[in-house]
Amino acid sequence: MIRKIVVMVAENIGMVVDMSKDGISRAVIKRLPRYYRYLGELMEDGIDKISSSDLSERMNVTASQIRQDLNNFGGFGQQGYGYNVEHLYQEIGKLLGVDKKHNMIIIGSGNLGQAIANYTNFERRGFVVTGLFDKNKELHGKIVRGIKVMPMEELKDFIKDNDIDIAALTLPKTEAVKIAELVVNYGVKAIWNFAHVDLRVPKGIVVENVHLSESLMMLSYNLTSTMHRGESS
Amino acid sequence: MIRKIVVMVAENIGMVVDMSKDGISRAVIKRLPRYYRYLGELMEDGIDKISSSDLSERMNVTASQIRQDLNNFGGFGQQGYGYNVEHLYQEIGKLLGVDKKHNMIIIGSGNLGQAIANYTNFERRGFVVTGLFDKNKELHGKIVRGIKVMPMEELKDFIKDNDIDIAALTLPKTEAVKIAELVVNYGVKAIWNFAHVDLRVPKGIVVENVHLSESLMMLSYNLTSTMHRGESS
Numbered sequence: 001m002i003r004k005i006v007v008m009v010a011e012n013i014g015m016v017v018d019m020s021k022d023g024i025s026r027a028v029i030k031r032l033p034r035y036y037r038y039l040g041e042l043m044e045d046g047i048d049k050i051s052s053s054d055l056s057e058r059m060n061v062t063a064s065q066i067r068q069d070l071n072n073f074g075g076f077g078q079q080g081y082g083y084n085v086e087h088l089y090q091e092i093g094k095l096l097g098v099d100k101k102h103n104m105i106i107i108g109s110g111n112l113g114q115a116i117a118n119y120t121n122f123e124r125r126g127f128v129v130t131g132l133f134d135k136n137k138e139l140h141g142k143i144v145r146g147i148k149v150m151p152m153e154e155l156k157d158f159i160k161d162n163d164i165d166i167a168a169l170t171l172p173k174t175e176a177v178k179i180a181e182l183v184v185n186y187g188v189k190a191i192w193n194f195a196h197v198d199l200r201v202p203k204g205i206v207v208e209n210v211h212l213s214e215s216l217m218m219l220s221y222n223l224t225s226t227m228h229r230g231e232s233s
Numbered sequence: 234m235i236r237k238i239v240v241m242v243a244e245n246i247g248m249v250v251d252m253s254k255d256g257i258s259r260a261v262i263k264r265l266p267r268y269y270r271y272l273g274e275l276m277e278d279g280i281d282k283i284s285s286s287d288l289s290e291r292m293n294v295t296a297s298q299i300r301q302d303l304n305n306f307g308g309f310g311q312q313g314y315g316y317n318v319e320h321l322y323q324e325i326g327k328l329l330g331v332d333k334k335h336n337m338i339i340i341g342s343g344n345l346g347q348a349i350a351n352y353t354n355f356e357r358r359g360f361v362v363t364g365l366f367d368k369n370k371e372l373h374g375k376i377v378r379g380i381k382v383m384p385m386e387e388l389k390d391f392i393k394d395n396d397i398d399i400a401a402l403t404l405p406k407t408e409a410v411k412i413a414e415l416v417v418n419y420g421v422k423a424i425w426n427f428a429h430v431d432l433r434v435p436k437g438i439v440v441e442n443v444h445l446s447e448s449l450m451m452l453s454y455n456l457t458s459t460m461h462r463g464e465s466s
Contacts, residue, residue, distance in 0.1 A: 027260075029454060033447035037429065060431070096450045097457030111351060115344035119445070121429065127449055165456065190456045192449060196270070196354070198293070206459055208452035210445065212352070214266035216360055216425060217329045219399065219441035221262060223423045224330030226439055 024072050031069055032092055034059070039089040051082035098125045103164045104192075107179055108171030109134035109142070109149045112194060116168055117144045127166070131158050135175075159186040166190045173197035180207075257305050264302055265325055267292070272322040284315035331358045336397045337425075340412055341404030342367035342375070342382045345427060349401055350377045360399070364391050368408075392419040399423045406430035413440075 038059055042050060056063035070088075093099045104122075106113045109132045116122070117129050132149040134140070142149045150158065158164070167183045169176050169191060176195030183191070190206040193199055199207050271292055275283060289296035303321075326332045337355075339346045342365045349355070350362050365382040367373070375382045383391065391397070400416045402409050402424060409428030416424065423439040426432055429447075432440050 030447075030451065032454065033444070033450040034431075036450065037447075060433070095454065095457075097453040098450060100457075102453060102456075111344045111348035115348055116445070118344060121446055122449060125446060125450070127453070166452065189459075190452050192452055198267075200293070204459060206452060206455040208448055208455065210443065210448050211266070212349070212443065213354055213358060214263075214270075215441055215443050216355060217266040217269065217331060217358070218263065219423050219425055219439060220330040220335060220360070221265065221328065222439040222441065223335075223398065224328075224333075226422075226437060 028069050028072050032096055035069070036089065036092045036096060036098070039085055039092065042085045043089060048085050049082050050085055055083065098127075101126050101128060102166055103128055103130050103162055104166040104168060105129070105131040105133060105155075105158065105164050106168045106170060107133045107152075107155070107183070108169060108175075108194075109136075109139050109144070110170065113168070113170040114144050116170065117147055120145075130162055130164070133158075155182065156186050159183065159188060164188055166192055168192040168194065170194045261302050261305050265329055268302070269322065269325045269329060269331070272318055272325065275318045276322060281318050282315050283318055288316065331360075334359050334361060335399055336361055336363050336395055337399040337401060338362070338364040338366060338388075338391065338395075338397050339401045339403060340366045340385075340388070340416070341402060341408075341427075342369075342372050342377070343403065346401070346403040347377050349403065350380055353378075363395055363397070366391075388415065389419050392416065392421060397421055399425060401425040401427065403427045 038055065052063040052066045056066050059066070070083075090099070104127050106116055106129060109117075113132060113134070117132055122129070129145075129147055132144060132147050133152055133155055134149050135152050137151070139149045140151050159167075165188070167180075167188045167190075169179060171179065171194075173195040176193065176197055177199060180191055180193070180199045180201065184201055184205055189204075190208070191199060191201065193207055193209045194212070196211055196213055198209075201207055271288065285296040285299045289299050292299070303316075323332070337360050339349055339362060342350075346365060346367070350365055355362070362378075362380055365377060365380050366385055366388055367382050368385050370384070372382045373384050392400075398421070400413075400421045400423075402412060404412065404427075406428040409426065409430055410432060413424055413426070413432045413434065417434055417438055422437075423441070424432060424434065426440055426442045427445070429444055431442075434440055
């Protein structure tokens with residue numbers, strides 16, 4: 001209730017608070033993969049429990065933020081003991097859905113598509129690239145880390161026969177809109193979009209964007225405002 | 234003042250409000266590149282003015298959010314007239330620092346590094362890739378879109394001689410930490426980090442991360458929670 005009032009007041013004075021449908025702010029959800037990464041590294045180092053203050057030091061965020069973030073998901077910590085690393089890792093993994101296998105295809109097999117196909121890291125998190133596609137005939141039959149590049153004509157059957165959840169679109173924006181529509185019709189539930197365009201998809205279909213130009217502009221915004229602060233101080 | 238109180242109350246009840254040093258929420262700043270993209274497309278379509286409601290329809294956000302966002306930067310709109318597209322485009326461009334030229338190098342010239350070197354879009358926004366580097370001898374001398382891949386030994390002189398602002402790190406996380414330290418010592422002011430590691434840099438140095446695994450986990454989080462909602466409804 002208080003949460004709702006704060007959001008209302010905040011929005012009223014021009015602040016935008018971005019909440020997910022579960023009532024958890026997207027900022028918190030966005031931090032979960034980072035917790036997951038640090039917990040994974042702790043496990044690799046053989047550390048089986050950690051206090052929020054130790055975790056806070058490693059992650060360079062306040063212990064209070066860590067407690068607040070994890071409270072959104074029921075806590076997982078015990079007073080005076082800290083967090084059980086493996087348990088917390090697994091619980092966050094479940095929230096992120098990386099405890100299950102997801103079959104993924106990549107459409108657009110240029111440098112970027114091939115770079116993604118080559119990341120073995122994704123596979124360790126349950127994202128298995130099972131097919132590469134391209135309209136360019138010269139790429140057909142090429143093998144990237146054991147995965148064959150196929151022509152677009154095989155897309156429909158491949159999605160239906162191979163239980164594909166996710167399509168990564170690493171192609172120009174002029175093609176992405178049309179291809180997104182196609183793969184959704186063929187049964188894909190999630191699109192990982194690298195094209196510099198906003199995709200409109202039916203309800204229930206998930207889109208996550210990697211807009212590299214926008215990331216670069218954020219870099220340049222911060223570079224510019226840092227320089228201005230430097231000049232004026 | 235009200236803004237500060239709302240942030241305090243929000244933080245007190247466990248909400249995290251992410252504000253930049255200018256007092257503008259990072260969420261607003263993050264939306265600027267998207268405004269910039271839409272305004273650029275309007276200009277390409279020959280449209281020279283637009284109301285916030287028309288812009289809202291195109292961008293699929295509320296007109297009120299558009300007005301609120303742009304008010305953070307002094308508005309730019311005129312009551313009853315709408316926004317002058319080119320003026321707004323240029324003003325946001327200045328805020329984003331894309332009205333100036335930035336020289337960029339790419340360290341790590343595998344598929345991902347080459348993909349970035351091949352984006353002509355970045356150059357149109359003022360980000361000019363002037364050099365590629367790799368420790369792999371087999372890549373030395375290779376030309377990507379007219380840009381030569383050089384050995385790491387030439388990094389220091391190249392940065393000093395070519396007024397390099399930005400280094401994109403497209404290399405494994407084990408190397409990224411060391412290389413980031415190097416390039417900062419050589420005078421680079423901003424790091425565009427694709428390695429799956431958090432870089433600690435001195436004050437005044439800007440880092441923008443593209444963590445692809447984390448983006449993929451967000452996709453999977455949304456896919457998982459969409460499916461759960463589907464099952465329970």
